[in-house]
Amino acid sequence: MNRAALFDVDGTLADTNHLHVTCWWEALRQGGHDVAMHDIHRAIGLPGEDLLAHLLGEDRDTDQDDALTSAHDTLYGTYFDRLPPLDAAADLLRELDRRGWRVVLVTSARQTELDALRRAVDADDAITATASADDVEEGKPAPDPVDHALDLADASARDSVFVGDTVWDMRAGSRAGVACVGLLCGGIPRGDLEGAGARAVYRHPADLLAHLDDSPFAEVTDPGR
Structure with missing residues (x-):
């Protein structure tokens, strides 16, 4: 072995953790969710769907998950050339x-x-x-x-x-x-x-x-x- x-x-x-925090905060804000950056920071490391469940609850409108994740990915992608x-x-x-x-x-x-x-x-x-x-x-x-x-x-x-x-x-x-x-x-x-x-x-x-x-x-x- x-x-x-x-x-x-x-x-x-x-x-990159704080870049993720900022991008998730902005994506959530665009989606109408007011989530503290401290709480987002503690959720970093979870896959996107699990992060949203952790922050917004299992009873959230999951139809919004793809849009929120796409918004985060688009924002985070602007940093790809300088991570x-x-x-x-x-x-x-x-x-x-x-x-x-x-x-x-x-x-x-x-x-x-x-x-x-x-x-x-x-x-x-x-x-x-x-x-x-x-x-x-x-x-x-x-x-x-x-x-x-x-x-x-x-x-x-x-x-x-x-x-x-x-x-x-x-x-x-x-x-x-x-x-x-x-x-x-x-x-x-x-x-x-x-x-x-x-x-x-x-x-x-x-x-x-x-x-x-x-x-x-x-x-x-x-x-x-």
């Missing part, structure tokens, strides 16, 4: 690849958005595969995206680590039986990440890179040795 280093992208490798990667994100992926890990991206982003994020992170040479929202029936916090990523890497849960920045990432990884690492750069407090299953929490990719040798990554033995 292989070792899999699974990574969320928005807020974990790219500094900011987080410092040392590419270096972290390359170092794990150098150490023999199979790096797989696990994201709620659709393919077009994922392509823009990959261009921003600029580490395709270190990425083995991607698991996007298009690949599974149920997104985070269900374990399905993580399970799919493990299949792509041909790795077991016990030989894998999932890095993310939201409680949805931590819950999805925990439900899949994977050791979870939280990053604070997405704006979610340490206590929330730990409460959702994070085994360790770091400030950002550069902080995790600097502490790889005493992180949960160091606890997984290389099956080739």
Whole structure:
């Protein structure tokens, strides 16, 4: 079996969470919904339909979902040529690849958005595969995206680590039986990440890179040795 280093992208490798907050806020405003940005921030990381259910309730007019999602996607798409990667994100992926890990991206982003994020992170040479929202029936916090990523890497849960920045990432990884690492750069407090299953929490990719040798990554033995 292989070792899999699974990574969320928005807020974990790219500094995009607050762009999503602004775009969802404007899309919701255009649709006649007054939703606080704080509440939107806590929902970032969920697939679009689940985010709307979380913010507007299960009893909302679901006929409006497509229009709201399209408005968000159109607004967010205006940033595709300048999405900011987080410092040392590419270096972290390359170092794990150098150490023999199979790096797989696990994201709620659709393919077009994922392509823009990959261009921003600029580490395709270190990425083995991607698991996007298009690949599974149920997104985070269900374990399905993580399970799919493990299949792509041909790795077991016990030989894998999932890095993310939201409680949805931590819950999805925990439900899949994977050791979870939280990053604070997405704006979610340490206590929330730990409460959702994070085994360790770091400030950002550069902080995790600097502490790889005493992180949960160091606890997984290389099956080739």
